[in-house]
Amino acid sequence: MIKVTIWNEFRHEKKEKKIADIYPGGIHKKLAEEFKSQTDFEVRIATLDEPEHGLSEEVLNDTDVLIWWGHMAHSEVEDRIVDRVQKRVLEGMGIIVLHSGHYSKIFKRLMGTTCNLIWREADEKERLWVVEPFHPITQGISPYIELAQEEMYGERFDIPEPDKVIFISWFEGGEVFRSGVTWTRGFGKIFYFRPGHESYPTFYNKEIIKVLCNAIRWAKFAGNISVPKEPLNVKPLEKLKILAREK
Amino acid sequence: MIKVTIWNEFRHEKKEKKIADIYPGGIHKKLAEEFKSQTDFEVRIATLDEPEHGLSEEVLNDTDVLIWWGHMAHSEVEDRIVDRVQKRVLEGMGIIVLHSGHYSKIFKRLMGTTCNLIWREADEKERLWVVEPFHPITQGISPYIELAQEEMYGERFDIPEPDKVIFISWFEGGEVFRSGVTWTRGFGKIFYFRPGHESYPTFYNKEIIKVLCNAIRWAKFAGNISVPKEPLNVKPLEKLKILAREK
Amino acid sequence: MIKVTIWNEFRHEKKEKKIADIYPGGIHKKLAEEFKSQTDFEVRIATLDEPEHGLSEEVLNDTDVLIWWGHMAHSEVEDRIVDRVQKRVLEGMGIIVLHSGHYSKIFKRLMGTTCNLIWREADEKERLWVVEPFHPITQGISPYIELAQEEMYGERFDIPEPDKVIFISWFEGGEVFRSGVTWTRGFGKIFYFRPGHESYPTFYNKEIIKVLCNAIRWAKFAGNISVPKEPLNVKPLEKLKILAREK
Amino acid sequence: MIKVTIWNEFRHEKKEKKIADIYPGGIHKKLAEEFKSQTDFEVRIATLDEPEHGLSEEVLNDTDVLIWWGHMAHSEVEDRIVDRVQKRVLEGMGIIVLHSGHYSKIFKRLMGTTCNLIWREADEKERLWVVEPFHPITQGISPYIELAQEEMYGERFDIPEPDKVIFISWFEGGEVFRSGVTWTRGFGKIFYFRPGHESYPTFYNKEIIKVLCNAIRWAKFAGNISVPKEPLNVKPLEKLKILAREK
Numbered sequence: 001m002i003k004v005t006i007w008n009e010f011r012h013e014k015k016e017k018k019i020a021d022i023y024p025g026g027i028h029k030k031l032a033e034e035f036k037s038q039t040d041f042e043v044r045i046a047t048l049d050e051p052e053h054g055l056s057e058e059v060l061n062d063t064d065v066l067i068w069w070g071h072m073a074h075s076e077v078e079d080r081i082v083d084r085v086q087k088r089v090l091e092g093m094g095i096i097v098l099h100s101g102h103y104s105k106i107f108k109r110l111m112g113t114t115c116n117l118i119w120r121e122a123d124e125k126e127r128l129w130v131v132e133p134f135h136p137i138t139q140g141i142s143p144y145i146e147l148a149q150e151e152m153y154g155e156r157f158d159i160p161e162p163d164k165v166i167f168i169s170w171f172e173g174g175e176v177f178r179s180g181v182t183w184t185r186g187f188g189k190i191f192y193f194r195p196g197h198e199s200y201p202t203f204y205n206k207e208i209i210k211v212l213c214n215a216i217r218w219a220k221f222a223g224n225i226s227v228p229k230e231p232l233n234v235k236p237l238e239k240l241k242i243l244a245r246e247k
Numbered sequence: 248m249i250k251v252t253i254w255n256e257f258r259h260e261k262k263e264k265k266i267a268d269i270y271p272g273g274i275h276k277k278l279a280e281e282f283k284s285q286t287d288f289e290v291r292i293a294t295l296d297e298p299e300h301g302l303s304e305e306v307l308n309d310t311d312v313l314i315w316w317g318h319m320a321h322s323e324v325e326d327r328i329v330d331r332v333q334k335r336v337l338e339g340m341g342i343i344v345l346h347s348g349h350y351s352k353i354f355k356r357l358m359g360t361t362c363n364l365i366w367r368e369a370d371e372k373e374r375l376w377v378v379e380p381f382h383p384i385t386q387g388i389s390p391y392i393e394l395a396q397e398e399m400y401g402e403r404f405d406i407p408e409p410d411k412v413i414f415i416s417w418f419e420g421g422e423v424f425r426s427g428v429t430w431t432r433g434f435g436k437i438f439y440f441r442p443g444h445e446s447y448p449t450f451y452n453k454e455i456i457k458v459l460c461n462a463i464r465w466a467k468f469a470g471n472i473s474v475p476k477e478p479l480n481v482k483p484l485e486k487l488k489i490l491a492r493e494k
Numbered sequence: 495m496i497k498v499t500i501w502n503e504f505r506h507e508k509k510e511k512k513i514a515d516i517y518p519g520g521i522h523k524k525l526a527e528e529f530k531s532q533t534d535f536e537v538r539i540a541t542l543d544e545p546e547h548g549l550s551e552e553v554l555n556d557t558d559v560l561i562w563w564g565h566m567a568h569s570e571v572e573d574r575i576v577d578r579v580q581k582r583v584l585e586g587m588g589i590i591v592l593h594s595g596h597y598s599k600i601f602k603r604l605m606g607t608t609c610n611l612i613w614r615e616a617d618e619k620e621r622l623w624v625v626e627p628f629h630p631i632t633q634g635i636s637p638y639i640e641l642a643q644e645e646m647y648g649e650r651f652d653i654p655e656p657d658k659v660i661f662i663s664w665f666e667g668g669e670v671f672r673s674g675v676t677w678t679r680g681f682g683k684i685f686y687f688r689p690g691h692e693s694y695p696t697f698y699n700k701e702i703i704k705v706l707c708n709a710i711r712w713a714k715f716a717g718n719i720s721v722p723k724e725p726l727n728v729k730p731l732e733k734l735k736i737l738a739r740e741k
Numbered sequence: 742m743i744k745v746t747i748w749n750e751f752r753h754e755k756k757e758k759k760i761a762d763i764y765p766g767g768i769h770k771k772l773a774e775e776f777k778s779q780t781d782f783e784v785r786i787a788t789l790d791e792p793e794h795g796l797s798e799e800v801l802n803d804t805d806v807l808i809w810w811g812h813m814a815h816s817e818v819e820d821r822i823v824d825r826v827q828k829r830v831l832e833g834m835g836i837i838v839l840h841s842g843h844y845s846k847i848f849k850r851l852m853g854t855t856c857n858l859i860w861r862e863a864d865e866k867e868r869l870w871v872v873e874p875f876h877p878i879t880q881g882i883s884p885y886i887e888l889a890q891e892e893m894y895g896e897r898f899d900i901p902e903p904d905k906v907i908f909i910s911w912f913e914g915g916e917v918f919r920s921g922v923t924w925t926r927g928f929g930k931i932f933y934f935r936p937g938h939e940s941y942p943t944f945y946n947k948e949i950i951k952v953l954c955n956a957i958r959w960a961k962f963a964g965n966i967s968v969p970k971e972p973l974n975v976k977p978l979e980k981l982k983i984l985a986r987e988k
Contacts, residue, residue, distance in 0.1 A: 236914030420730030
């Protein structure tokens with residue numbers, strides 16, 4: 001089983017009728033419903049206004065992959081919770097950051113950059129082109145995903161050199177964007193996925209959900225638990241050998 | 248099931264008693280025996296002196312992951328077979344190139360570089376340090392693998408920028424080497440793994456075998472089959488949509 | 495001085511009046527004229543129909559950066575000349591491959607992949623967005639370069655993982671393309687730059703020329719000449735030291 | 742001219758006679774002396790115990806490349822100064838982080854990871870092997886640099902995927918380390934260089950100084966100043982064009 005925690009800011013859906021009409025109960029509720037059919041997922045929900053934003057030590061320690069949607073209230077996320085999430089990612093928890101989450105504290109913390117971009121809200125057509133078809137995140141997807149209407153995000157997107165640029169978006173109004181990007185940090189995997197503006201029904205698109213399901217499976221830690229995660233003062237050669245083997 | 252084809256040059260083992268004593272029946276036989284316990288592997292063998300070097304269209308089309316060990320007879324591998332293997336890798340077959348295979352036609356073809364390095368045979372201790380512990384190829388391995396005696400390969404290794412450097416080797420005599428390296432080319436995954444000189448019992452080491460088993464599982468294609476593999480003259484926008492979706 | 499050799503296939507310009515009208519004397523002539531104002535360039539020309547395609551050992555050994563434009567006659571380039579160019583790139587000569595050169599023998603040789611893509615000729619607007627503004631190739635360029643009409647090239651472009659994707663193109667008809675990409679192979683630097691279809695006046699665009707001038711300066715070798723370029727059988731520790739220092 | 746600011750914690754040299762004997766006046770003084778012969782450098786010094794740690798807005802705005810040496814007092818560096826340095830790097834100032842600076846606030850901030858490693862002080866021989874000889878940072882250097890005695894740093898070094906691993910170190914006691922590594926973040930270039938423990942005369946080594954001089958020249962911004970550094974709400978197509986061109 002893959003333990004998935006969906007974190008949603010959950011403010012737009014409470015404040016604006018237009019958004020609530022698209023996502024009654026919130027974006028997290030829609031995602032949770034979509035994930036129900038995945039028999040290898042165990043889904044949990046957390047939102048900004050819960051104590052500790054729903055991200056206690058217990059919850060995070062029991063999470064394989066965290067999904068993050070935030071927008072208007074990035075600044076309200078407490079630094080100590082950001083520290084905690086960052087620590088868990090570096091220890092091996094996967095994280096999938098959606099759309100306006102590019103400007104969240106946790107994403108900027110993991111990236112080390114401004115994460116700036118250019119944008120426009122104009123109900124534009126978006127096409128996400130697959131540029132790395134060998135990647136498991138693209139399995140079962142068309143050569144491109146088309147969304148009839150989305151917010152535009154454009155380059156230059158101020159992110160560190162990606163491990164892989166998996167999708168590049170085309171927008172009707174004349175821009176491009178690296179819209180599906182992976183990194184690893186510490187023992188954890190990161191996937192940024194651009195679509196998902198609150199005012200469009202993007203998470204009703206079956207291919208978008210398929211990408212997220214693929215990404216969750218990819219992001220779950222499957223590496224080496226014996227490599228030290230803490231600084232280590234070691235002895236030379238033969239002595240170190242013993243240390244390394246006794247796990 | 249993962250269909251694994253082990254290709255071995257199989258010359259040293261026939262010509263030199265010292266080598267035959269270590270690997271009676273050949274390196275490929277030893278590897279095949281080790282892989283038997285893996286219930287998800289279906290193993291086949293191919294060697295240089297068979298017709299088409301054992302790599303007919305039928306065999307390659309029925310192979311998920313090809314393992315390649317060669318050394319003294321690289322030049323005897325026919326170019327048309329190299330073409331065939333390269334084509335299959337670019338279509339999605341994984342390939343794992345071992346040790347002196349760094350100088351094989353197929354590896355140089357996929358890399359585009361000379362694949363030169365410095366070397367020495369002096370029965371030296373080697374340590375392969377894990378530098379990317381998040382990677383599935385390192386799962387279940389110690390912080391480093393130690394081999395009591397191996398041939399030394401040293402930098403500068405003339406390879407293209409790796410996707411990931413997973414192991415870096417330390418040698419007693421004073422050198423280092425990027426000894427576990429991944430790339431993707433086309434739809435196929437490539438793993439180069441340095442150890443395995445014919446005159447040492449390297450493939451009796453359980454951790455070395457574990458790395459190979461991990462690498463086989465990683466190298467099997469799990470990507471997107473709908474993305475065109477051939478050049479494609481497309482129509483603008485709406486027409487292209489139909490083309491792309493009808494698969 | 496940077497010794498630049500411009501190689502042009504020079505067939506379209508001789509066979510089609512429409513092309514000759516745009517580039518009288520050939521694309522190479524136009525580029526050479528544009529480069530004249532660069533006081534640090536020393537420019538030479540070579541074309542397919544000259545002996546050895548104009549690329550003798552003498553010419554290549556005296557070239558810092560080679561520019562390559564080819565299209566309809568890729569197959570006529572002799573393999574021994576391709577070998578020679580590849581060898582020089584791996585030794586440190588820079589190479590800039592333009593537009594349809596993506597399908598040239600030399601580019602496919604250096605990449606190891608098919609270099610396939612999708613395409614369309616429909617007089618479309620292209621925008622090349624700068625995605626790596628820290629890179630010297632982008633110096634003095636706008637946030638994007640706009641070309642009123644160009645041939646479309648679209649993803650998936652079957653190239654190895656780039657060192658840097660510097661430009662991403664947007665096309666009116668709905669596609670995107672990694673249109674400015676760098677790699678290193680051996681001691682040599684490679685820049686692929688998409689624009690430059692023979693039927694459009696792309697090389698009259700001042701920003702396109704600026705990119706090429708920047709790329710030429712970037713591609714000139716400025717690295718380490720003491721690192722061995724040939725395989726080397728070395729002695730352990732102290733003895734190797736002597737070898738390495740005595741240059 | 743390249744405006745270089747050398748930042749040194751300058752505590753070991755004041756507290757321990759053994760260190761002061763090696764670097765009278767501090768590590769920064771030694772580096773400044775070495776850089777004097779470089780006619781294209783304009784060198785300034787800053788230390789922890791100065792107001793604002795010597796890194797006022799004025800100083801940073803007038804710095805092309807910042808060098809950072811810190812060790813025992815990382816925690817005393819004020820967060821607002823770290824913010825300021827990070828901002829300048831993202832705007833294009835180069836930064837070269839030396840040795841124990843791997844654990845400084847600014848380096849961890851830019852990396853987003855723990856920057857953990859394993860270490861040992863045992864007067865060991867270190868060899869830094871050049872693995873990317875095409876890179877300007879390696880110009881004029883031997884195939885490897887040998888230091889008779891240094892502190893050992895070993896893998897796994899918890900850093901993000903490097904742009905380029907330029908040097909890999911070998912240590913007598915059995916470890917390896919990625920000891921010369923580049924990244925870009927925002928518009929700025931970063932070079933981490935491992936050697937330089939306070940108790941060894943590493944900065945008296947002419948090749949080490951040569952690497953630093955090369956790195957300073959490489960790290961100076963030479964990119965594109967027209968690309969927006971701030972988030973930008975843009976208009977579609979034609980209107981955006983005006984915005985982009987009018988700089």
